Amino acid sequence: MPEAKAKKGATGDAGATRPRRRQARGEARIAQLLQAAASVFCASGYTASSTNAIAREAGVSPGTLYQFFPNKEAIAVELGDQLLHRWRDTYGAAFDQSHIELPLDRMLDAVLDPLIAFNCENPAFFVLMHGSEIPGRITEEHDILHTTMLSRVEGILADYLPDVPAAQLHRVAEMAFMVFKAGLDLVMAHGGEEREAYIRELKAAMYRYLDPLIGDDSPHLAPNARQDGTS
Template identity: 80%
Template sequence: MSEAKATKGAAADGADGGSTVGTPDGTPGSARPRRRQARGEARIAQLLRAAASVFCTSGYTASSTNAIAREAGVSPGTLYQFFPNKEAIAVELGDQLLNRWRDTYGAAFTQSHIELPLDRMLDAILDPLIAFNCENPAFSVLMHGSEIPGRITEEHDTLHATMLTRVESALAGYLPDVPADQVRRIADMTFMLFKAGLDLIMAHEGEERAAYIQELKTIMFRYLDPLVGDDAPHRAARRAPHTP
């Protein structure tokens, strides 16, 4: 456990946590009421939501604990009961988002999805990945900022490598006769197309966002479709996703 998280945990226990109360002889007594622990958890969630909003608005570097406290509607002193500094807040928020991202891509890259025809596979995998990023814009801020805490960067790099392996494994089923080194290059290119397209998607809203999502799917389909070939498994009809 990092020092920041340990400090945060101790502070949270002191404020609204669920630690035990000692008896006169020093032995552990009954647990503090669950209601107090729940209040502490709710306050942490409130502060993390505020931090996500401030990070998205101001960027991580320009954000401050005072701004986060103001966004949460609490005093800086209340914030410091739970987090010793901005870095500790970012690490906690980053941990939560990374765990949810793992769950999201784990559910996207299922065997049933990678056995679909190419056009339907792109829908099944891309839709939840794009939705997660659109619903959690702080994820992109924390994963790609220039002064993000090193722990987040390290975990993101590990996750990036894992996702790239998933993409390569998924594409291998569509490219059974392609040499492994070429499949790896195709996976690299596909992943970079996704990242570039996601940046454009995140920069727009409403109908324009939907249009860019469709453009990304079309580009990826037209890149992969000729490589798949007519006789490959999971062969899709020769059309871009959702086009007549």
């Protein structure tokens, strides 16, 4: 009897592990398909991509893909959700409140570097957020994200421009944000040394726009910078 109970217990334990193993394999397959989709979307654009191309990139049959995703839109939505989640973490760190203690040039580095790096490391994010035929759910999430980021930009600039009226501050924040987005388009369109050059140009454009507005009396400028104009 004890032996029988032991065998039954062992079988029960094995049965409990099998669903977890199947779940782990399923999650690994989904990750594989999403990685393949990211590559295909970057190479062909969302509209021209197909589930067959994604399955081929992943090294699986279309039938295997359809076990996890019913169509290309479902793949894009899942990939977009994951990237948006990671992007929220990135811009949350980029707009850390401690950055308002920095001089303007260093603040721009602290804010822009992680945002640019994320887009360069995840080009599918740029494709999914800027395409004209992207599923509506991604577009809606992107619009919410845009509003939130603009609010973060406005919050940081409010500390550098405490005496600027609210309406003007909003315009300055929106202009700075749009300069960043336009510059990011150019950054993403190039690679290697040219990309680095465009990153420098983007930062220079942001600095040259904001520096005259902030002025020499900003509390974020070091004393020697106010005296001799250096940073």
